Amino acid sequence: MSYTETEVLIVGAGILGAATARELSKYQVDVTLVEKEVDVGWGITKANVGVVNQGKDTLEFRPEYHRSHLLWRSLSMMEPLCRELEVPFRRVGGWEMCWDMKAKEKLDKLARRTESLGLGKDRFYWYPELKEMEPNVSDRILGGLHDPDIAVVNPVYLTQALVENAVRNGVNLMLGTEVLDIRPGHHWFEVRTTGGDFRARYVINAAGERVDKVAAMVGADDFVLFPVKGYVGVLDRRLEGLVNGLVSVLPERPGEMNVIVPTVEGNLLFGIQLKINRRGDHSTTAHMARAALENARRLVPEISEKDVINAFCGFLMLRNFEIGWHECEVGMSSRVPRFINMTIGYPGVSASPGAAAEVVEILQKDGLKLEPDPKFDPHRPGIPDFSRLPERKRRELIRKDPRYGHVVCRCETVTEGEIVEAIRRGATTLDGVKHRVRAGMGRCQGGFCGPRVTRILARELGIPETEVTKKGGDSSHLCCRVKEILREGREGG
Amino acid sequence: MVEKADVAVIGAGPAGLAAAIAAREQGAERVMILERAERLGGLLPQCIHNGFGLLYFGEDLTGPEYERVFIQRARKAGVESRLESMVLDISPDLELTLSSSRYGYAKVKAGAVVLAMGCREKARGALGIPGGRPAGIMTAGTCQRYVNVEGFIPGRRFVILGSGDIGIIMARRLTLEGAEVEAVVEIMPWPGGLIRNEVQCLHDFGIPLLLEHTVTFIHGETRIQGVTVARVDGERRPLPGTERFIPCDCLLLSAGLIPENELSVRAGVELDPVTGGPLVDENRQTVVPGIFAGGNVVQVHDLVDWVSWEAEAAGRNAARFADRGGIPFRDQVRVRAGENVKYVVPQFISGKEEVTLHLRVTRPGLKATLLLGGKAFKRYRSVRPSEMIIEKVDVGRLSQAVREGELRVDCRMGEVA
Numbered sequence: 001m002s003y004t005e006t007e008v009l010i011v012g013a014g015i016l017g018a019a020t021a022r023e024l025s026k027y028q029v030d031v032t033l034v035e036k037e038v039d040v041g042w043g044i045t046k047a048n049v050g051v052v053n054q055g056k057d058t059l060e061f062r063p064e065y066h067r068s069h070l071l072w073r074s075l076s077m078m079e080p081l082c083r084e085l086e087v088p089f090r091r092v093g094g095w096e097m098c099w100d101m102k103a104k105e106k107l108d109k110l111a112r113r114t115e116s117l118g119l120g121k122d123r124f125y126w127y128p129e130l131k132e133m134e135p136n137v138s139d140r141i142l143g144g145l146h147d148p149d150i151a152v153v154n155p156v157y158l159t160q161a162l163v164e165n166a167v168r169n170g171v172n173l174m175l176g177t178e179v180l181d182i183r184p185g186h187h188w189f190e191v192r193t194t195g196g197d198f199r200a201r202y203v204i205n206a207a208g209e210r211v212d213k214v215a216a217m218v219g220a221d222d223f224v225l226f227p228v229k230g231y232v233g234v235l236d237r238r239l240e241g242l243v244n245g246l247v248s249v250l251p252e253r254p255g256e257m258n259v260i261v262p263t264v265e266g267n268l269l270f271g272i273q274l275k276i277n278r279r280g281d282h283s284t285t286a287h288m289a290r291a292a293l294e295n296a297r298r299l300v301p302e303i304s305e306k307d308v309i310n311a312f313c314g315f316l317m318l319r320n321f322e323i324g325w326h327e328c329e330v331g332m333s334s335r336v337p338r339f340i341n342m343t344i345g346y347p348g349v350s351a352s353p354g355a356a357a358e359v360v361e362i363l364q365k366d367g368l369k370l371e372p373d374p375k376f377d378p379h380r381p382g383i384p385d386f387s388r389l390p391e392r393k394r395r396e397l398i399r400k401d402p403r404y405g406h407v408v409c410r411c412e413t414v415t416e417g418e419i420v421e422a423i424r425r426g427a428t429t430l431d432g433v434k435h436r437v438r439a440g441m442g443r444c445q446g447g448f449c450g451p452r453v454t455r456i457l458a459r460e461l462g463i464p465e466t467e468v469t470k471k472g473g474d475s476s477h478l479c480c481r482v483k484e485i486l487r488e489g490r491e492g493g
Numbered sequence: 494m495v496e497k498a499d500v501a502v503i504g505a506g507p508a509g510l511a512a513a514i515a516a517r518e519q520g521a522e523r524v525m526i527l528e529r530a531e532r533l534g535g536l537l538p539q540c541i542h543n544g545f546g547l548l549y550f551g552e553d554l555t556g557p558e559y560e561r562v563f564i565q566r567a568r569k570a571g572v573e574s575r576l577e578s579m580v581l582d583i584s585p586d587l588e589l590t591l592s593s594s595r596y597g598y599a600k601v602k603a604g605a606v607v608l609a610m611g612c613r614e615k616a617r618g619a620l621g622i623p624g625g626r627p628a629g630i631m632t633a634g635t636c637q638r639y640v641n642v643e644g645f646i647p648g649r650r651f652v653i654l655g656s657g658d659i660g661i662i663m664a665r666r667l668t669l670e671g672a673e674v675e676a677v678v679e680i681m682p683w684p685g686g687l688i689r690n691e692v693q694c695l696h697d698f699g700i701p702l703l704l705e706h707t708v709t710f711i712h713g714e715t716r717i718q719g720v721t722v723a724r725v726d727g728e729r730r731p732l733p734g735t736e737r738f739i740p741c742d743c744l745l746l747s748a749g750l751i752p753e754n755e756l757s758v759r760a761g762v763e764l765d766p767v768t769g770g771p772l773v774d775e776n777r778q779t780v781v782p783g784i785f786a787g788g789n790v791v792q793v794h795d796l797v798d799w800v801s802w803e804a805e806a807a808g809r810n811a812a813r814f815a816d817r818g819g820i821p822f823r824d825q826v827r828v829r830a831g832e833n834v835k836y837v838v839p840q841f842i843s844g845k846e847e848v849t850l851h852l853r854v855t856r857p858g859l860k861a862t863l864l865l866g867g868k869a870f871k872r873y874r875s876v877r878p879s880e881m882i883i884e885k886v887d888v889g890r891l892s893q894a895v896r897e898g899e900l901r902v903d904c905r906m907g908e909v910a
Contacts, residue, residue, distance in 0.1 A: 234618065238755070282714065283625045310618035312626065386592075395598045406594035407529060407579035411755075416594065445616035447632045451643055465645060470628035475715040477628055478645040479742070485649060485671035 002197070006032040006172070007368070009191055009200035011179050011214055013040035015155055015349050016342045017206035018162035019356035024363075025169035026378075027370040032200070033163070033171055034193055036178035038472035039432045041159030043208040044348065046435065047282070047314015048155045049232055049261050049269045051246055052078050052350040054094065056122055056147045058113040059106070060346075067328035067344055072119070073354035075149070081353055082153060085161035086382030088264040094150030094246030095134065097141050097299075103250045107145045122147050136242050136300050141249075150246050154264050155349045156435045164425060165380040169373065176472065179207070182217040184336055189218070202363060206342040209279055209315050211329075215341055220333035225343065226321035229277035231288035233296070234310040235268040235303065236443055237412075242268060242300060249299060258295040260303075265412075265438060270296035270303070276321070282313045309443045318345040330355050332362055383421050383437060387413035408456070409449040411442025419453060423460045430454065431471040450477070494600075498525040498573075499815040500808065501589055501603035503580050503756070506535020508788025509609035510563040510572075511801040512808030516607070517570040519812035524572050525601065527591055529579040533567070534560040535611060536634065537797075539641045542662050544689070548798040559797060583760035587783050604815030607807050608757055608771065608779070608786040612750040612793050614659070620748055622654075624711030627718075633659040633747035637666070646670055648743025652720050653677045654708045658686040658795065660747020665694035674700045675739050678722055680707040680729050683857050685747075685879055687795055707731060708744070717744055750793045760784060767836040768792045774823040774841040775848045777807035782819060785811045792838045792851060795881050799851070826895050831903035833858075835878065844895050849885050852902060854878055860907025866894030867901065876904060 008024060010017045013035035021033045037043070055061060055075045061068035082089035098104045107124060115121050125133070126143040133146070167173050177195030182203060191198040207214040215221035235242075240262070248259040257272045273288040289311060296303050319327045328344040328351070340359055344351050364370050384397055386404060397417065398405040404417030414437050422436035430446070430453055433439050439453050440446030446453070454477060458465040469475040499521040502513045505528035516524045526533070537545075540556030547553055550562070567574075578593035589601045614632035629648055631639075637659060639645045649672050653660045656679040664674045677695060682705050684691050695702050703722065709731045710721040724735035752770040754762070762771045762779045770791040771779040777787050787807030788800040814820050823843035830837050830852070837852040854861070857877040863870045863884065871884060882904075886894075894900055 238758075280714070283710070284623045286621075286623045286709070289621060289623060305621070306619075308618065308621060309616070311621070391590075391598070394592065398592070398594075398597045402594040402597070404594075405592050405597055406577055407581075407592055410529065410579065413579075413581065415592070443616070443619070444613050445618055447614055447616055447635050450631065450635055451638050455643070465643070471715065473715045475628035477631070478639060478647050479649060480646055482640060482644050482646055482670060485646060489671050 003190070003199040004032070004196060005199045006030050007200070008032070008202045008204060008363070009034065009189070009198055010204045010206060012043070012206040012208050012211075013159065013163055013173070014043050014045040014206060014208045015041065015159050015352045016344065016355060017204070018159045018166065019352040020204055020206065020342065020359050021166040021171045022162040023356040023360050025166040025171050026373060026376045028373045029368065029370055031171045032174065032198065033166065034174045034177040034179060034195065036176070038176045038428055039426070039435075040163045040175070041156040041435070042431070042471070044315055044317070045155045045159050045208070047230070047232065047312050048349055049259065049271065050152045050154055050263055050349070051094070051150060051261055052153050052347070053149045053151045054347055054350060056114045056119050056149065057096070057110070058117060058119065059110050063117060065327055066330065067326070067351060070328065070330060070344065070351040070354040070358065071347060073357070074351050077353035077357070078151070078153070078350070082158065084378045085158070085165055085380045087153060087158050087161045089151055089153050090264050091149065091151040092245040092262060093146060093148045095130070095144040095146055095248060097130070097137070097144030097247065097249045099140060099142055099249065101142070104142060106250060111145055120149070134243055134245070134247060136302055137247060138299055138301055152246070152262060152264055153349070158349070160425070160436060161380050161382070165378070168380065169376050179214055179217070182214070184218045184339070189338070202338045202340065202368065204340045204342060204359060209317065211317060211341065211343040215333070218336045218339055220336040220339045220341060222333070222335060223319055223329045223341070225317040225319055226276055227279035228316045228318050228321060229275050229281070229313050230271060230316060231273040231284055231292055231311065231313050232269050232271035233289065233292050233308050235270065235307045236309050237266050239268055239303070239307055240266040242302060247299060256291065256295065258299055260296055260300055265441070274316070279315060284311050284313050288313075310445065316345050317343050319343070330358060332366065338366065383418055383425065386415045386418060408452050409439035409442065411444050412438040414439040414449070416456065419456050420460060423457065428457070428461060429469050429471050430457070430477070433457065454478070495588065496599065496601045498523045498601055499604040500524045500607060500811045501601055502526045502607045502609055502808070504528060504535065504609035504611060504790070505530070505533040505574060506609065506611050506788070507537060507559070507563065507797050507800045508611065508790065508804035509535070509607070510567050512607040512609050512787050512804040512811070513572040514563070514566050514570045515805035515808035516812040517572055519809045521812035521815055526567075526572060526574040527578050527580050527589065527601070528574060528576050531577055533564050533574060533576070539638045541641050542666070545797050548796065549801055563801070580756060583756065583784070585761065585781070605783045605785060605811035607804070607811045608762070608784065608790050609788050609804055610753040610756065610790045612752045612789040614746065615749040615751060617746060620654070620746065622708055622711055625714050627711070627713035627716050629713070629717035629743045630711065631743075631745060633657065633663045633745045636663055636745050640666060640670065646672060648672065648741070650675060650741045651743045651745060652708070652722075652739055652741040653745045653747055655679060655746060655748030656685040656691070656702060657747040657749065658690050660745060661686050661690050661694040663745060663747070664700050665698055668698050668700065675741055676701045676703050676722070678703045678706045678708055680705065680725055683877065683879075687879060688877075709736060711744065712738070717742060720744055750789070752790050752793065754790060757786070757790070765836065765840055767830070768838060770838070772840045773838065775839050775843065775846065776810040776820065776823065777803065777839070778810060778814070778820070778822055780822065782822065783814055785814070792836070795879065799881070799883065826898055826900050828900045828902065831901045833904045833906060834902050837902050842900065844891050844900070845888065847885060847887050848891065849883060850902065852882050854882070854904050858906035862905045862907075864903040864905060865890065865900065866896055867903070868894060
């Protein structure tokens with residue numbers, strides 16, 4: 001049997017796998033990153049509201065939790081990382097608001113704890129002052145605690161950038177490669193995948209929704225995860241500015257959060273309805289949609305049903321969910337040497353830089369030789385965002401490549417130049433293009449640009465249009481040429 | 494460098510073409526159509542069915558035939574066009590910023606502007622259908638483009654949600670292509686399209702139309718596996734216990750059209766919340782001086798013939814505006830939609846000139862009477878929300894009907910169908 005040998009095999013190109021791969025790419029070490037989907041960041045990472053730096057929420061992040069320390073360590077890392085990778089990072093600030101005095105006491109306690117932990121000082125604003133900063137929140141709000149450090153990123157952009165940069169620095173990326181089985185040996189793991197067999201000295205399991213399943217392959221699953229489904233709604237870009245930062249209220253009922261948050265693209269997201277659910281089932285339900293919208297409207301009455309342009313569900317893999325003590329699992333398995341599990345639950349994106357750094361330290365401590373790579377290039381150029389560029393830059397771009405003048409997605413003003421660049425960076429599907437440059441992300445949801453992006457994908461990838469898919473596998477939009485069904489009917493009958 | 498045009502027309506569909514021709518005929522020197530697609534015609538090339546031009550030409554044409562006549566007339570009239578050019582912004586002094594792969598980043602200073610961007614279909618997100626997010630869900634118009642322009646069939650077994658005209662026309666088209674159309678599912682108690690389309694596209698092909706039903710769940714993660722369909726109650730809520738699964742590999746959405754006005758709003762144009770189009774006067778001028786609008790960007794029409802006529806008015810008046818350096822917005826009389834009237838266009842009139850009112854009823858019915866200012870104006874054997882009512886009203890009738898700067902329009906029903 002032939003094996004591909006690799007020092008470190010990372011399972012899963014979500015935010016954690018990507019951050020770890022990129023961290024390891026700073027060293028002279030052989031790393032392979034395998035991902036079962038045809039693109040990166042499509043699991044838990046994709047279904048995320050993109051809030052980062054929520055480290056001052058010390059009711060949620062207690063000092064006795066491992067994940068709190070990963071998060072706090074990451075606080076100073078996120079912005080420079082985004083700068084290096086040219087990923088949009090917006091420090092929008094965030095609110096934890098309350099309706100009544102009882103909840104305010106909780107906020108006071110939170111503020112005291114945050115301060116005593118040395119995490120800085122957040123100020124409480126009563127409604128009249130709060131209104132100056134967030135004029136559209138309900139006047140029934142009593143007040144809120146403001147954390148100016150809260151920021152937003154697009155976790156999928158960040159993952160793509162991390163992977164691009166890791167690959168640029170020598171990491172071997174294998175997409176559409178699902179791990180089927182892992183057998184631990186004395187010196188090597190034998191890893192059987194749909195893309196061939198590997199021998200790896202270390203396995204880093206960052207398999208997201210399947211992290212416990214992959215751990216179980218080697219018996220390193222000494223932790224229990226609860227798949228918790230979260231519903232998030234997307235509002236039209238027309239409402240940009242309705243809230244300026246993250247707006248949330250302390251949860252009143254278990255199983256739901258009430259947050260409204262601007263994305264880096266200018267849409268607003270709202271949610272999150274939480275529910276323990278069978279994993280793999282990403283369907284939205286009418287009940288979740290209704291409850292989330294009701295909550296959002298209570299917080300910002302101007303939001304209406306008409307403004308909802310999309311909705312999605314994602315999973316949080318929460319450890320110890322049943323006892324209300326969510327913890328992460330990041331570290332070497334106590335049962336299987338050289339096998340590292342990585343699952344955070346919440347807040348995975350925020351804590352990812354710190355978690356990746358910690359995993360590299362664990363590898364080092366275990367004896368993996370990590371020599372810094374002198375050729376390491378930390379910079380990854382971003383894809384130009386035509387819609388947000390000033391006029392001078394737009395002219396420049398079109399002069400260099402006229403395809404930047406051709407607007408393909410009219411809702412989000414995405415040009416052919418950007419779409420071609422997205423494909424050059426690794427997009428092979430309609431969703432891959434959409435999650436890199438937003439073509440099809442707007443209010444018409446690809447009604448207009450879908451056929452056009454399909455054609456560009458086919459042209460750039462050199463495949464027939466019937467082979468262009470939404471998200472890999474059997475998800476093609478087109479089944480055959482016209483008249484083919486009739487011909488089959490004649491031949492068959 | 495800034496180019497100059499007397500009239501700039503945004504969009505080269507039936508509305509844009511008609512507006513541009515009319516503007517030239519009215520005497521505008523330089524009329525320029527700005528179109529983001531690679532050719533003129535808008536959506537007409539994909540509408541290969543017939544039924545176009547019955548009123549305008551007295552002939553039964555297909556979409557491409559109708560388009561050809563207008564493109565030829567535009568050429569003859571000396572209308573200029575800029576293809577693959579997307580208008581990004583309109584400034585208050587009517588300077589248009591456009592982006593194009595052919596002409597680069599350009600500015601056009603216009604004497605007057607006609608908005609003719611048409612409309613788009615409601616997408617899944619806006620309909621809020623719960624379930625998975627697989628491939629195989631698209632609007633009927635996108636499917637129409639795939640089949641009639643690109644030459645591809647998106648599936649073998651279809652369910653169509655909404656009985657709008659494009660949806661039922663595609664039901665027939667797909668059946669002719671050998672695909673199965675399991676059902677057309679309509680949430681309202683009456684069909685959303687024209688009677689002739691319902692008869693010719695559904696009844697003649699034995700395609701079931703499920704009225705007062707809706708899709709309550711989409712099954713499938715990568716490719717759609719089917720939908721759950723349920724009956725709805727009077728408030729359009731699904732009735733528990735009536736759900737059934739219909740397998741399909743493609744779901745088409747034909748549940749409403751929305752005038753495309755993001756650019757208009759950015760330019761300061763005010764919209765009518767009911768039509769989704771700009772508030773206009775009888776000249777089809779919007780509240781922004783010099784910006785006119787015509788066709789489906791103003792209100793969703795059932796017939797292209799009316800799109801052309803409405804846009805011609807907009808084009809003519811835009812030319813007059815450019816020539817005279819302005820014509821006043823006619824807001825002496827506010828037109829109000831009353832009993833069983835969903836909307837009336839134009840929303841503002843002078844009351845001093847003959848005017849053509851476009852309106853839709855809220856509910857269908859038999860023996861209906863249209864009342865202007867409370868006085869009977871015309872009787873109809875039947876009215877339907879899917880069929881626009883268009884009536885010319887002369888000055889005499891108007892002066893009787895207008896009260897305190899308001900023209901109230903009602904449609905009273907004899908008996909409900």
